[in-house]
Amino acid sequence: MPLIIPVRGFTPEIGPDTFLAENCTIVGDVKMGSECSVWFNTVLRGDVNSIRIGNRVNIQDGSVLHTLYQKSTIEIGDDVSIGHNVTIHGAKIHNFALIGMGAVVMDDAEVGEGALVAAGSVVLSRTKIGPNELWGGAPAKFIKMVDPTTSRELNTKIARNYLMYSRWYTHPEETE
Template sequence: MALIKSVRGFTPEIGEDTFLADNATVVGDVIMGKNCSIWFNAVLRGDVNSIRLGDRVNVQDGAVIHTLYQKSVSILGDDVTVGHNAIIHGATVENGALIGMGAIVLDHAVIGEGSIIAAGAVILSGTKVEPGSIYAGVPAKFVKKVDPEQSKEMNQKIASNYLMYSSWFK
């Protein structure tokens, strides 16, 4: 059973039809939308500030979402994919964006709607990624614009796939 822990008077709110892997950890001021999936060894640690997830967000194996005490919050929109071992620390990730495996998104960054952050990329604190952009590298830089329909289709497909995968475990 997943570790769901209250801290500082905050108890996580888990959305309807959400899958939590047996060893996922959700702590403190975390509110999730419906149909999310939090996978094996993922950690959402809302101990020092707020974490908010929209609907159909998938946080894959080993990913970590955290914040800065009194300085940043983590907000993820609908249909967001957070790849294996990615880190989101006090950033905003807008609807339909994809954070690639092992990517790091630092405090006060904003990842625009439908954007793709490549595997292993490091988005520096305060970076504003325009909607529909692909960023890659360390530190991450703009690569190109992505076709909005192609991005939406791909990211919604991933979100749908993760809904299917999570149904295998219920």
């Protein structure tokens, strides 16, 4: 059973048809859209400020989302993939973005629509990644532009795949 903890008068709000792995933790001021998935050992800590998550967002195993008290919030758009073991601390992630495995995205950073953050990258505070840009490294730097159509198709496919994977747990009768 997922651990869902109200804090400071805020109870997490989970959208319809959302998969929560049995050992994920969701705390406080978290609002999540529909058809999302929060995977094993993931923590969404909305105890000190708000976390807002759109539709069809997958937050993969071991990721941690947190904020700064009275300073930063997390906003994640639709069809976003957050890879395994990602740390997002008070950042804004736009629609169709992908944050690669093991990446760190710090306070007040912004990842544009369709952008890609390479695995293991460290996006420093206040960094602005534009739409359809690929960034990587530690600290993360601009690498190249990615084709908007290709980026959107790739990121939509990954988001849909995670929706399919989540249904293996929630609707096993529908699986192949």
